[in-house]
Amino acid sequence: MITLASMGSVAPMTPAMPANIQVTLALAIILFAIGLVGFLTRRNMILMFLSTELMFQAAALAFVAFGRMWMDLSGQLMVIFILTVAAAEAALALGLVVLLYRRKETLSSEAWAELKE
Amino acid sequence: MSTVAIIALASAFVTHATAHTPTASMEPALLTTLALALGDGAIAAADGHAVDAAHAVHSTSGYADVGPLHFVKAVANTDFAWLKWMLLAPLVSVILCGAMAMFKVKGRLPALFTVAAFGLSTAMAIALYFQFGPTLFATHAPLTVPFMDWLSLTWGPGPFQSFTANLGFYIDGISMLWMLFVTVLATLIALYASEYMESDLKAGYARFFFAVSLFVTSMLILVMSDNLVGLYLGWEGVGLCSYMLIGYYATQPGATAAAKKAFIMNRIGDLGLALAIFLIWTNYGTVQYDSLFQAIAGSTSEAVQGGWSKAAIPFLLLLAVCGKSAQGPLFTWLPDAMWGPTPVSALIHAATMVTAGIYLLARMAPFYTVQAIGPEWAETALLTVGWIGCFTAFIGATIACGQFDYKRVFAYSTISSLGYMVMGLGVGTAFGGVYYVFTHAWFKALLFLTAGAVMHGMAGQVDFRKLGGLLRVPGFRLTMICMLLGCLWLATAPFSAAAESKDIILLTALTSHVQQVQWMGWIGVLTAGITAYYAFRVWFRLALGPVKIEPGADQHADHGHDDHAGHADHAHGGADAHAGHSAAHGSGTFHPHAPGFRISLVLTLLAIGSVLAGLPSYLAHSQGFNWIQRFVQNSSAWMRAGNSEEHGQILGRDAHSTLFIIATSVVVAGFLLAWILHAKNRALGDRLRAFMLNTTGLKWIPLGSEHGWYVDQFYNAIIGIPAWLGAQLLAFTDRFVIDGVIVAAIGRFPGFIARVFQPLYTGTVQSYALTMAGGIGLIVAWVVWVWLSGGAS
Amino acid sequence: MNANLFYAAAALGAVVLYLMMEPRPAAFRAALTVCGLAAVALIISAVARNAPVPESAGTDPSFWVHVMVALVAVAGAARMVTHPRPVYAALYFVLVILAVSVNFLLLQAEFMAFALLIVYAGAILITYLFVLMLAQQSGDQSMRGEESAWYDRTPREPIAALILAFIMLSATGDALFRRDNSVPWLASPAVVARANIRAWERMEDMPELLLRESSAIAETAGITDIAKLERSADGRIISVDPSGTTASLTLLSANGDRHPITLDGTAAPANSTALGHALVAQFPVSLELAGVILLMALFGAVVLARRQMAMAEDERRAAAGLPRIDDGGSLSRGGAA
Numbered sequence A: 001m002i003t004l005a006s007m008g009s010v011a012p013m014t015p016a017m018p019a020n021i022q023v024t025l026a027l028a029i030i031l032f033a034i035g036l037v038g039f040l041t042r043r044n045m046i047l048m049f050l051s052t053e054l055m056f057q058a059a060a061l062a063f064v065a066f067g068r069m070w071m072d073l074s075g076q077l078m079v080i081f082i083l084t085v086a087a088a089e090a091a092l093a094l095g096l097v098v099l100l101y102r103r104k105e106t107l108s109s110e111a112w113a114e115l116k117e
Numbered sequence B: 001m002s003t004v005a006i007i008a009l010a011s012a013f014v015t016h017a018t019a020h021t022p023t024a025s026m027e028p029a030l031l032t033t034l035a036l037a038l039g040d041g042a043i044a045a046a047d048g049h050a051v052d053a054a055h056a057v058h059s060t061s062g063y064a065d066v067g068p069l070h071f072v073k074a075v076a077n078t079d080f081a082w083l084k085w086m087l088l089a090p091l092v093s094v095i096l097c098g099a100m101a102m103f104k105v106k107g108r109l110p111a112l113f114t115v116a117a118f119g120l121s122t123a124m125a126i127a128l129y130f131q132f133g134p135t136l137f138a139t140h141a142p143l144t145v146p147f148m149d150w151l152s153l154t155w156g157p158g159p160f161q162s163f164t165a166n167l168g169f170y171i172d173g174i175s176m177l178w179m180l181f182v183t184v185l186a187t188l189i190a191l192y193a194s195e196y197m198e199s200d201l202k203a204g205y206a207r208f209f210f211a212v213s214l215f216v217t218s219m220l221i222l223v224m225s226d227n228l229v230g231l232y233l234g235w236e237g238v239g240l241c242s243y244m245l246i247g248y249y250a251t252q253p254g255a256t257a258a259a260k261k262a263f264i265m266n267r268i269g270d271l272g273l274a275l276a277i278f279l280i281w282t283n284y285g286t287v288q289y290d291s292l293f294q295a296i297a298g299s300t301s302e303a304v305q306g307g308w309s310k311a312a313i314p315f316l317l318l319l320a321v322c323g324k325s326a327q328g329p330l331f332t333w334l335p336d337a338m339w340g341p342t343p344v345s346a347l348i349h350a351a352t353m354v355t356a357g358i359y360l361l362a363r364m365a366p367f368y369t370v371q372a373i374g375p376e377w378a379e380t381a382l383l384t385v386g387w388i389g390c391f392t393a394f395i396g397a398t399i400a401c402g403q404f405d406y407k408r409v410f411a412y413s414t415i416s417s418l419g420y421m422v423m424g425l426g427v428g429t430a431f432g433g434v435y436y437v438f439t440h441a442w443f444k445a446l447l448f449l450t451a452g453a454v455m456h457g458m459a460g461q462v463d464f465r466k467l468g469g470l471l472r473v474p475g476f477r478l479t480m481i482c483m484l485l486g487c488l489w490l491a492t493a494p495f496s497a498a499a500e501s502k503d504i505i506l507l508t509a510l511t512s513h514v515q516q517v518q519w520m521g522w523i524g525v526l527t528a529g530i531t532a533y534y535a536f537r538v539w540f541r542l543a544l545g546p547v548k549i550e551p552g553a554d555q556h557a558d559h560g561h562d563d564h565a566g567h568a569d570h571a572h573g574g575a576d577a578h579a580g581h582s583a584a585h586g587s588g589t590f591h592p593h594a595p596g597f598r599i600s601l602v603l604t605l606l607a608i609g610s611v612l613a614g615l616p617s618y619l620a621h622s623q624g625f626n627w628i629q630r631f632v633q634n635s636s637a638w639m640r641a642g643n644s645e646e647h648g649q650i651l652g653r654d655a656h657s658t659l660f661i662i663a664t665s666v667v668v669a670g671f672l673l674a675w676i677l678h679a680k681n682r683a684l685g686d687r688l689r690a691f692m693l694n695t696t697g698l699k700w701i702p703l704g705s706e707h708g709w710y711v712d713q714f715y716n717a718i719i720g721i722p723a724w725l726g727a728q729l730l731a732f733t734d735r736f737v738i739d740g741v742i743v744a745a746i747g748r749f750p751g752f753i754a755r756v757f758q759p760l761y762t763g764t765v766q767s768y769a770l771t772m773a774g775g776i777g778l779i780v781a782w783v784v785w786v787w788l789s790g791g792a793s
Numbered sequence C: 001m002n003a004n005l006f007y008a009a010a011a012l013g014a015v016v017l018y019l020m021m022e023p024r025p026a027a028f029r030a031a032l033t034v035c036g037l038a039a040v041a042l043i044i045s046a047v048a049r050n051a052p053v054p055e056s057a058g059t060d061p062s063f064w065v066h067v068m069v070a071l072v073a074v075a076g077a078a079r080m081v082t083h084p085r086p087v088y089a090a091l092y093f094v095l096v097i098l099a100v101s102v103n104f105l106l107l108q109a110e111f112m113a114f115a116l117l118i119v120y121a122g123a124i125l126i127t128y129l130f131v132l133m134l135a136q137q138s139g140d141q142s143m144r145g146e147e148s149a150w151y152d153r154t155p156r157e158p159i160a161a162l163i164l165a166f167i168m169l170s171a172t173g174d175a176l177f178r179r180d181n182s183v184p185w186l187a188s189p190a191v192v193a194r195a196n197i198r199a200w201e202r203m204e205d206m207p208e209l210l211l212r213e214s215s216a217i218a219e220t221a222g223i224t225d226i227a228k229l230e231r232s233a234d235g236r237i238i239s240v241d242p243s244g245t246t247a248s249l250t251l252l253s254a255n256g257d258r259h260p261i262t263l264d265g266t267a268a269p270a271n272s273t274a275l276g277h278a279l280v281a282q283f284p285v286s287l288e289l290a291g292v293i294l295l296m297a298l299f300g301a302v303v304l305a306r307r308q309m310a311m312a313e314d315e316r317r318a319a320a321g322l323p324r325i326d327d328g329g330s331l332s333r334g335g336a337a
Helices: A018-041 A045-070 A074-104 A109-116 B002-019 B028-043 B053-061 B078-102 B109-139 B173-200 B205-224 B228-246 B253-284 B289-298 B307-324 B333-339 B342-351 B355-363 B375-400 B406-427 B430-457 B477-490 B497-510 B515-543 B556-563 B575-587 B597-612 B627-633 B655-680 B682-694 B700-706 B708-760 B765-787 C003-021 C026-048 C062-082 C086-106 C110-135 C158-178 C189-203 C207-220 C271-282 C284-320
Strands: A002-004 B143-154 B162-171 C226-229 C247-253 C258-263
Touching: A018 A045, A018 B765, A018 C003, A018 C026, A018 C062, A018 C086, A018 C158, A045 A074, A045 C062, A045 C086, A045 C110, A074 A109, A074 C110, A074 C271, A074 C284, A109 B765, B078 B109, B078 B143, B078 B162, B078 B205, B109 B143, B109 B162, B109 B173, B109 B205, B143 B228, B162 B173, B162 B205, B162 B228, B173 B205, B173 B342, B173 B355, B173 B430, B173 B597, B173 B627, B205 B228, B205 B342, B205 B355, B228 B253, B228 B307, B228 B333, B228 B342, B228 B355, B253 B289, B253 B307, B253 B333, B307 B355, B307 B375, B333 B342, B333 B406, B342 B406, B342 B430, B355 B406, B355 B430, B375 B406, B375 B515, B375 B708, B406 B430, B406 B497, B406 B515, B430 B477, B430 B497, B430 B597, B430 B627, B477 B497, B477 B515, B477 B597, B497 B515, B497 B597, B497 B655, B515 B655, B655 B682, B682 B700, B700 B708, B765 C158, C003 C026, C003 C062, C003 C158, C026 C062, C026 C158, C062 C086, C086 C110, C110 C271, C189 C247, C189 C271, C207 C226, C207 C247, C207 C258, C271 C284
Parallel strands: A002 C258
Antiparallel strands: B143 B162, C226 C247, C247 C258
């Protein structure tokens, strides 16, 4: 009986260990929380956006972890699209930040508080 | 002239004393026969046997207890369906005059329609008398004529489960009498008004006749209706027209205030009437006169049930009478009603509307019997009626003594006379009251119309201190003579129709077995003297003395003067004199405007009528009956019809002659006092008045009399002050509680809420993000810890 | 999950993060780092203590690698949000990306691991660093001799943010770990079977790969003349047995011999191959849309840069006293400068 064991993947697709998935998920929610703190705490506009990128990361990690748990590729596919959107958003956000910086010579987000009027 | 009068009176006294004395020398048999013939022959019961003499004793000596009641059941007869035209003719006039008022038609057409309609009603009333009168006097059965269905409700089979109040006619003695004199007087006064109101031809003429026609329609509904609701309808209608006509000169604030006052005080009376109708229905189950009278006649005094609700009925009716006829506490509206045009005063506030109260008392007389409310309540009710009347008569007379406005003097005299009528019904003689109503209508209308003629000619001058000697002013002689006749009648000069009628009231009062009633009688005698005084005070001041004419402020007079350029003007005595005088207008001399043909005609007719009003009494001996008394005896007030012949004793002597002496004496005394103070020696009168005003103890007499004993001010105080307090309280509440607290709170609330949330709007992105994240956090927390764990973690 | 330990550790981590936000002396910072890492370790132990263990495995060494990667990532993230100098923060973020990438590798998502590195660390972060450096070029008067601007040093409402983070962490942790059997950590045989079947069906589109691999295996077994794969009546190469646990394909020799080959559960194409196939075969529209999104980003960047360019040019000309270029639209009409 000839058996085809694997086709060149690095590791076979076997069921994952639950502990690993749990650690990964714990990491994901911690990173999300830290990203939230960073977004709400930093006054620098660029670092604000960086914190949102951190939150994206956490979400991607969670997707991949769950994909592994269910042994489905859809998790990783979702991460591809998250990556795409994050890239597009970062580009535009940074462009706007630069424009704002040129106006007020400061990266502080509180410089733009008069916009509420 | 005065000595002649005294000799005439003395001779008259002698003849009367000898002729009108059924002394004790007459046999008792003749006495009884007379009683049978005059008093009780008319009260034949349906089964035909004459009522015995015991009944005669009851009817003459009984005060509250008049013995068993026999009401003959009314007979329905559709042959008299043409009676509806009595109502419809004035109603057509209402519609036409209303249309003319709406379309602002100028011209005398409204007056024409009104007089024609009233004349038609008069003709029909007279025809009714001739066609139905004999039947009534023979069978004593009132007539009912159905006219129109109005309220006819049945919601069950039992006696208290239906309500019928249709527009039908109930013709008995007093209805017929009222119909007769109301229509005749209305026609005459409408004719008078057609000339009197001519200054308003361009504005308001049609409106006046609209209101007058509506008034007569309502008054006829009032007297002709066969149930209490119809009476109430007419009652309200005349109140409304009174309001409209008092406030006719709507641009004068005094007139509108007087109209409101009249209406509101009438309303208080209307409350009494309405409550009485409600109580009557709850106790008897019907509001039809016929059924009511049969029900009352059927009950015996021992079996009276119903307690207070039945006993309250006569008192509530008395309240209604006070409101409508200006009695008791509610009399203050009548003097103010003089703001209306004089024909209105004559028609409504002298002859017809104010007599509606007397009509009510006569109609509702069965409710004042022991069969209706028991012996003690009946006596109390009748005594109350009597005292109210007596008190009002006295008060009215005393106030009239102090007035300088001759129209107001006549108004107070009306109040006083109405007091006499009410007193008459209270002391037990409905005949006396109704007869006095009849005669009073004639002479009071005459007095008011003469006053109107004087006002009309003197450009609205109502203060008789500014006029004088009018008897000698050309053109006013007739007016002054008519006024003299009226004043004589008002003062109850001996042998006048008024005296014949008023003396019946005084006779019954003074010969009563009840002590209180006798006191009422003596007060009435005193009032008669005061009446004579103030009546002649007015006439002497107006008619005698040097000619003095100060015109009033009425602009209408000038217009009227020019409008009557072609009029047969006695004041100018000729066309060229007229031209000469009219050329002199610009020089400022005032020419009084003498009354024209129509006014003079009406005054003459009324004077003749006043004289003829005494005919029933003059012819009573030869005819064997008193024409007016026959009406009353064939109505619902028959048990108190009274007997003009059979009376007791006054002061230990024969009643008739004693009363004649007493009454004539007080009248002559009043006349002499007036003659001394106002004709012979006016300076003395003025000095007397000045003396009284300067003496602290006596000052209150002339001042109080002039101001109506400050009753108006008192009412203002007890009503106005609480109203003012209430208004202040409400204003305070409005300003501080509602505006200050509630409105301010509501107004500031959105701002307050906004300020609560304002710190959220900082402008920085992170703070918004914080808020957003906070919200999300809360939601997540709730979802996880509350919802997912099923409410318990 | 041990809930109280979890909450306590989360609270400890929040306190540590709060204390790290202000600039502190180095020793204190070191102590705080230790405490923070301890907090993370406690969280992990609280979470994974009672994880179900499959029957076949013993102690899995990859667990500890996971833990270490988690510690590194959290440390980097914590330092990123608290560092007063922006460039350092960006670099710590790169550290986080690296840690996450390693984690992807552990989770058998090799393509994603390297894609993350290339795109995130290699493109996005580089852009961030460029912008940071651009934006720091002018001497900020608010710096006043400090190393960093005031707005980088002072946090904005840290307590509210930390309370919020604690709530989110606790709630999410609760939702994930506290519900017994709510999340099937251990893949049931049905899940495994479905994953295998999906993988085998994916392989239907890769006949050359199948031929190559199975020929290689067959050669090791001595069969050398493999010509092609046999297709069944409906054109399928791989046939799955009804229970779903095994599949087989049949090789055909040149001389018509049939050699059945069994595919066991682990036979699957490489991650990149499978991912690529899935992208194109299962989600073509999403792929195109992602391209459109990137196109839009390109447009937006060009528009923004254009304005910027015109504005910058304008400012220099104004400083030099020359008339302005930007008159509101001449550039777009190609007007003369």
